[in-house]
Amino acid sequence: MERLDGTVVTYRTRFAPSPTGPLHLGHAYSAILAHDRAKAMRGQFLLRIEDTDIQRCRPEWEAQIHDDLRWLGLTWPEPARRQSEHLAEYDSVLNDLAERGLIYPCSCTRGDIRAALSAPQEGAPPTGPDGPIYPGTCRHRAMDTRQPGDALRLDMRRAIESIGNTSQFGFQENGPLSPGHHRLDADTLLNGTGDVVLGRKEIGTVSYLLAATWDDAIQTITEVVRGADLFETTFAQVLLQALLDLPTPTYYHHALIRDETGKRLAKRDDARAIAHYRAQGATPQDVRAMIGL
Numbered sequence: 472m473e474r475l476d477g478t479v480v481t482y483r484t485r486f487a488p489s490p491t492g493p494l495h496l497g498h499a500y501s502a503i504l505a506h507d508r509a510k511a512m513r514g515q516f517l518l519r520i521e522d523t524d525i526q527r528c529r530p531e532w533e534a535q536i537h538d539d540l541r542w543l544g545l546t547w548p549e550p551a552r553r554q555s556e557h558l559a560e561y562d563s564v565l566n567d568l569a570e571r572g573l574i575y576p577c578s579c580t581r582g583d584i585r586a587a588l589s590a591p592q593e594g595a596p597p598t599g600p601d602g603p604i605y606p607g608t609c610r611h612r613a614m615d616t617r618q619p620g621d622a623l624r625l626d627m628r629r630a631i632e633s634i635g636n637t638s639q640f641g642f643q644e645n646g647p648l649s650p651g652h653h654r655l656d657a658d659t660l661l662n663g664t665g666d667v668v669l670g671r672k673e674i675g676t677v678s679y680l681l682a683a684t685w686d687d688a689i690q691t692i693t694e695v696v697r698g699a700d701l702f703e704t705t706f707a708q709v710l711l712q713a714l715l716d717l718p719t720p721t722y723y724h725h726a727l728i729r730d731e732t733g734k735r736l737a738k739r740d741d742a743r744a745i746a747h748y749r750a751q752g753a754t755p756q757d758v759r760a761m762i763g764l
Contacts, residue, residue: 482514484694486540487683489521490533493744497698497728499543500762504725505696506545507764517690518551521683523558523676539745543755552690554682561677564685564715565623565670569614573633573714574669576617577609577624584608597662600680600704604665623670625711631657634713642709646724648699655709664707684708688717699724728762 486502488494494502509516518540522528537551554561568574579587587606597604610626617623631637641654669681687695702724712719748758 482509482512482693483517483691484509484514484696485517485519485687485690485692486545486696487519487521487686488536489524489527490529490536491524491527492532493746494536494539495728495743495745496758496762499539499745499758500728500764501696501698501725502540502545503543503759503762503764504723508694508696508723514693516545516547517692518545518547519686519690520551520553520555521679522553522555523561523671523679523682525555525673525676528555535746539749542749543745543758552686554686557686558676560689561682561685564681565677568625568669568714569623571633572626573630574614574623574625575610575612576614576621577605577612577666577668578618578621579605579608599664599667600701600707601665601667604662605667607666610666620672622668622672624666625669625707627661627664627666630710630714631660634710637710640709640713640719642705642719643721644702644724645694645721646699648724648726649702653706655706655713660706660710664703667707680704680707681711684711684717685715687720688712688715692720694721694723696723696725698727700727 484505486498486505488498488502506516508514518537520533520536522533540547565574581602584603584605587608588603605624609624634640637655637657637660641652643652644650667680668678670677686692702722705722705724709719711717745758748761
């Protein structure tokens, strides 16, 4: 990777928010941390707008993302990649997986899944990065039976069979919470992750899992900096990287910013929105101090 001045970039990371609400202190922590790591390694920091949720994303939130990040002193190459402008790429990936028999259409609602998992059993139903582990109700369906409103799920068992020995794949974690090398495990993928959604019910849109995996490869991201809540998602992404012959970056999962009760911040926490602190007269240095950076 080269900059315009010809210097070689050996480190590249990104901050990838969804424009579904205001950025809060948790976003500030993740963005500043990634920006600082890129600066320390003489690398590059990218902004990516993950706006595939067509029902919730708003242009005014996207504009505020740019405004808040610039106010914090962050810089990135323009234009930022917007996922909504690359839906054809994701569709091509889904078509490839479909031709290989690795995905299937699913009409199950969340209520259907809860009902299917409510049969008498010991303990609570297992959950994974996608929520409750999908029981496989629609796994028998062929792609030509897809109807409007059907999601597309990865057939985890077929995917594992496709790549062979899962332990040959894994990722390096550079974050402080679970440092070291983590290998894929077939049993954990089958029983702890399950048949994750890759294509959303709105035809033409995709899940975070697929879009982020593809974009990290297209943008030659060398280290993914993000919250610890996405650590378990990494295993499914590494599996996708193996299926699609994509490179695996290193990962840095950081601790989450939480409120006084220990609850992690969400976009509905307007009282902790960056714009709120700006309106109160805070400086970027004040925000850094609040989040421990």
